[in-house]
Amino acid sequence: MSRIRVVAAGVSPMVAARTMSAAAGSSEGPGSAAGGTGPGSPSRMVKLAGVPGSEPHKVNDMLLLRPARPGAPLRTPEGTRDTEQHVVFFPGDIQNFMEEMVLHAEGIQWQNWSFERVALILGHHFPRHHVWVVRAARMYLHKFSSYCNFVESNLFGAPEHSADYGAVRHLRALLTNGLERAGLKSAASVFPPPGFSLVLVGFSKGCVVLNQIVHELERAQADPELAPFLSCVTDFYWLDGGHPGGSGTWVTEQHVLEVLAASRIALHAHVTPYEVRDPMRSWVGHEHRRFVQILKELGAPLSNTLHFEDEPASIDNHFRVIVEF
Structure with missing residues (x-):
């Protein structure tokens, strides 16, 4: 979010009930977990504090949710084992671990x-x-996320x-160390392993990380260490x-988007009137329109969706896009 408004969170009762039930009994100390699949089964949710990244001073807290799949691992139609499929989510302002959110008045309102x-x-x-889920390295006033480990950022992000x-x-190092800390790889194993796949999701402020990765694509693809990871x-x-900046919410540089389109990564833009129809x-x-226009002209595999088009712009619907995308 580019700014925080103090209003009640509008989460659907079904989603709230489902997520509250699944999260019941969680403990969020380092290495703690919740939501096991049965007696004696590994816990599904694990908090990893201070995971090191590309440099010793660059660390991020992370939350890992393991897939719920009792029985033998499934295989995708392409034959990739599901244990090698990963999603990384970069949250927006005010989002945090539950134990942190309930300590602050604004956080309590958005704990869903x-x-x-x-x-x-x-x-x-x-x-x-x-x-x-990757926590921003800094949170000013407990609500303004700054992804300064990924992109040069001011105090407000x-x-x-x-x-x-x-x-x-940095992302490659975080995942390498996070997988090791979670017991999903050994220190000596090659990363990324064969069949490894990665989906990157940014919400609100978290989209700055995706934008920075896009800006780095050309150089990173030429790096023998980073190219296999990007692939x-x-x-x-x-x-x-x-x-909160005055520009650069979406990538619009022609050459940068040409590199992105040529990568053939599937691109998905989901927006609401809260962001793209704010007259201020x-x-x-x-x-956003320029981003979509250029990529479509370049033939990129892009889907673009405007949610809640006929509803008033609201921060409630801004958050609800996480459910609806």
Whole structure:
């Protein structure tokens, strides 16, 4: 979110009940877990605190939700084992671990969109995937997320994109170390393993990470260490991107989008009137239209969806796009 409004969260009763039931009994200390699939089964939800990234001072807390799949691992139609499928989600402002959100007045109002509950929602979207939620390195005033480990950002999280900041390298290191910490790979094993696939999802402020990765694509694809990792990315999902800067909410540079289109990564843009029809931030809608126009002209595999088109713009629907995409 580019700004926070103090209103009640509008979560559908069905989604709230389902996620609250699934999250019941969770404990969120380092390495703790919740939601096992039965007696003696591994826990599904694990919090990983201080996962190191590309440099010693760059660490991020992460939440992992393992897929709910009792019995033998399934295989996709392409033959890829589901244990090798992963989704990484970058949240927006005010979203946090539940234990943090309930400590602050604004956080309590939005607790239906905590990391734990969003992970469960994404688990319904991607039932065969491991779901990773990455916490921003800084949260100013407990609500303004700054993804400064991925992109140069000010205190409020407004980004300064460049071609060489290192978001791709940091994400690769986070996943390598996160998988090891969660017991999903050994320290000596090759990463990424054969059949590994990755879906990247950004919501609101979290879309700045996707945008930075797009800016880095050309150089990263030429890097012998990063290229195999990038080749595993199958999809980008932008969910109602927004940040407090005065421009750059969507990528509009022609050459950068040419590189993205040529990658043949499946691209998905899901927006609501809250972001793209705000008269006080008209550049967001203009940039979104330009992003879509250029990529379509380039023949990129892009889907673009405007949700809640006939409803008034609201922060409730802004969050609900996480359910509806």
